[in-house]
Amino acid sequence: MKIFARLRFYYAAFVISTVVSIMIVLLYLFPKHKPWILHTFNKVMIFLLGAKIETVGQPDERAQLYLMNHQGIVDIITMEALLDKNLRWAAKRELFEVPWFGLLLKNAEMISIDRQDRRGLIKLMKDVKESLEVMHRPVAIFPEGTRSRDQKLLPFKEGAKFIAEKFGLVVQPVVIVGSKQIVNEHEKTGGSGTIKVIFLPAIDVKKAPEDWYKRLHDDMQAIIDKQLSEHDVSR
Template identity: 25%
Template sequence: MTFLRSVLLNIFIVLWTPLVGVPGIILTWFDRSKMKCVTTLWAQGVICAAQKLTGIRYQVLGRENLPDGPFIFACKHQSAWETIAVLMLLDHPSVVLKQELLKIPVFGWYCKHAGMIPVDRAGSSGALRTMMRAAEAAKQAGRPIVIFPEGTRAAPGTQPELHPGLAGLYAFLKLPVVPVALNSGLVWGRESFVKYPGTITVQVHPVIPAGLPRPELTARVHAAINSLEGSQL
């Protein structure tokens, strides 16, 4: 039954994406301000379907720690769940994502036109300048900037080192950082097709102010985003 429910969820996502995305492309082509509504609707549909079909629920603790205005949302990364959930948990976020995702039909179009921040893992100087320009544009628009500082999905119980991209954005943008821990990998595994019922906890930690030395920033973020490691559902 768990496997069947996972199949149904994946079928829903395959059908839901073009159902929302294709009309949304037409709508946002004429009125770019509707982009936020389309992406939020898509994310709400997927997260709701995950709850109804597979029993994956969630709770957000510390939501009061989210500041007004632009900030860097540095989130633990264990599964695809949080990459979807941030689109509805935050107000029109700009997400740092792999450049390869721009090639995905429909989804990639939205990433490109919704002001997301592509990063080239090859790390060329031109790609870095492009990323910083996109991040600065998001800051000027007052949008939260989401980054998964571990760079890739980590298995529950592991605490990989942070990639330098977070410290680079922090120094360049001069914005505060909100570190976020979660345990989504316990129900939505990074390499598992099957999704398991349970409640994901998202822990929003207090703001880390701008202007700290890089070692202190890295240590504080690493400790905070790993604060739920070892926790159970």
């Protein structure tokens, strides 16, 4: 079983690399069709990876900022396949320097975050403002800031909270479970299965209590724990 899971991981890496390469070329050749290209070819990746997507709840059409837990690249593939929203992802600067994948981020005009630069939050503010007012694209952020290895959510970084409150955004919280079953980047294993995407009620930050961000962390953790205890589905 371990050998099969390892082979599935390398198969998944091949699929992702190949489809990403195709998307890079198409984004360059047909820049006016970026949303369609990203949505369609991420759906293709989900199919080729042997995954299915199950949703609970409904995304709020008013959402300007998506906040979700993070296990690996499959989280991004899943959300892009599921939502035809032309999301603008905020990712650490180092990912923009990764061969192939970095080109995809650049061609898709995603947001680069430099965690070593004190001015990073200022740049993020400018990028979010441009995303919403000029590009008319909702922003997607992993508030944990990095990938968690287990069931516990890492502490949420303050950047997402600051941005949401600064611009008075409508936040769409999302919990994703089951994506590690498809590709586990820590253990280098893979498989087929169902990815469950749970949409929590949207939060209008202008009307939310002061501790909305902490409550969100606790609510998302409770859902993650419930999925494991009642449905045997890990994050």
